[in-house]
Amino acid sequence: MTDLRLDPPSQPPKALDEEFALTASCNARVKAVAREFAGSFLTLDLANPDFDRQLRQITSIGNEEVRKLSEQARMTLSRSTVRERVVAAINAQLARLRGVLDRLTPGEDLIKPKKFLGLFPRANQIMSYFDRYRSSEAEIEAALSKMVESRDLLLRDNVAIHGHRAAIRPLLNGLAEAIGMCASLDERFEKLSGQLDKSDPAKAQKLRTSALFEVRQRHGDLLTQMAVSQQSYAMLSMIEANNLDLVKGIDRASSTTIAALQTAVVAAQTLANQNLVLDRINGVRSAASSLIDRSSRVTADGNTQIDLTSMEAARQVASLRSAFADVANSVDSLEQHQKSALSSL
Numbered sequence: 001m002t003d004l005r006l007d008p009p010s011q012p013p014k015a016l017d018e019e020f021a022l023t024a025s026c027n028a029r030v031k032a033v034a035r036e037f038a039g040s041f042l043t044l045d046l047a048n049p050d051f052d053r054q055l056r057q058i059t060s061i062g063n064e065e066v067r068k069l070s071e072q073a074r075m076t077l078s079r080s081t082v083r084e085r086v087v088a089a090i091n092a093q094l095a096r097l098r099g100v101l102d103r104l105t106p107g108e109d110l111i112k113p114k115k116f117l118g119l120f121p122r123a124n125q126i127m128s129y130f131d132r133y134r135s136s137e138a139e140i141e142a143a144l145s146k147m148v149e150s151r152d153l154l155l156r157d158n159v160a161i162h163g164h165r166a167a168i169r170p171l172l173n174g175l176a177e178a179i180g181m182c183a184s185l186d187e188r189f190e191k192l193s194g195q196l197d198k199s200d201p202a203k204a205q206k207l208r209t210s211a212l213f214e215v216r217q218r219h220g221d222l223l224t225q226m227a228v229s230q231q232s233y234a235m236l237s238m239i240e241a242n243n244l245d246l247v248k249g250i251d252r253a254s255s256t257t258i259a260a261l262q263t264a265v266v267a268a269q270t271l272a273n274q275n276l277v278l279d280r281i282n283g284v285r286s287a288a289s290s291l292i293d294r295s296s297r298v299t300a301d302g303n304t305q306i307d308l309t310s311m312e313a314a315r316q317v318a319s320l321r322s323a324f325a326d327v328a329n330s331v332d333s334l335e336q337h338q339k340s341a342l343s344s345l
Helices: 024-043 049-059 063-104 125-199 201-271 274-293 296-344
Strands: none
Touching: 024 049, 024 125, 024 201, 049 201, 063 125, 063 201, 063 296, 125 201, 201 296
C-alpha cells in the first residue's frame, strides 16, 4: 500500500483590492510576526502536543473578522425585506398615480362640447371635467402621501447602510492583515522546509504536509471571504446610490404633480368662470339672431368674440394638458429608473 501524502495546495493568488492593501509599516509588522511564529516550529518535537496546538492557531487566523462580517451580512440581508416592501409600495403608488393622470388628462371634447341639434350645449364639459378632478383629489393626495412615506423609509435605509459600511470597513482591513499573515507564513514555511530537507527531512516533510498545507488552505478561505465581503461592501454603495435616485424621482414626481394640480386650479377658475360661460352663450345667441335681424358685419363681430373666447379656453386646456404631461414624464422616468436599477443590481 502506498503512503498517503497531503501535499499543500498551490499558493493562492495575491489579489486584494487596492483600497484594502496593507501599508508598508503594517506589512513589515505582519512579516515580523509570521517569521517569529514559523520559527517556533523549529524548536518543537514532532510528537510534542504543542506542535499540533500551533497548527490549530493557523486555522483560527482571521476567525474574528470572518464571524463579524457574517453578522453584518445577516443584518444587511434582514433590511432587504424592508427595502423590497418600500420599492413595491412605490411601484403601486406610481401605477395608481398614472391611472389618475390618464383619467384627468384633458381631451379635445373639453373645448368642443357636444351640442343638442347642433345649437345648444348638451352638458357643460368643463364643469364635468373638474368634477372628475375634485373626485380624484383624495386619491392623488393618498398616493403622494404614500410615496412620501416610502421616501422617508429610503432615507432611513441609507442611514442604516452608512452604519453598516462604517462597521464593515475596519473588519475588511483586519481581514486583509490576516491574508497578509497567511501569505507571509506561506513564504516562511516554504523556506524552512527547503532548509530542513537535508538536515531533518522528516520535519521538513511534516512542515509541508501540516503547517504549509493548513496555511495555504486558510489563505484560500480568507481570500474567498474577502472577495465576497468586498462585493457586499460595494453593493451597499450601489444600494445607497439607488435609494438616493429613487428619492429624487419621488421628489420630482411629487413636485410636478403638485404643479399640475395648481395649473388645474387656475384653469378651473378661468374656464368655469361664470362670465366666460355667459359670454359664450350670448355669443351663440347673437350669432343665431344675426342670421335674421342683423347685418353680416355684426355677425362677423360676434363670431370674432366667440373665437377669442374659444382661444382663451384652448390656451388654458393646453396648459393643463402640458402640466399633466410633465407629471406623466416624471412618473415614467421614475419607473424606468427602477427597472434599470433592478437590472444593474
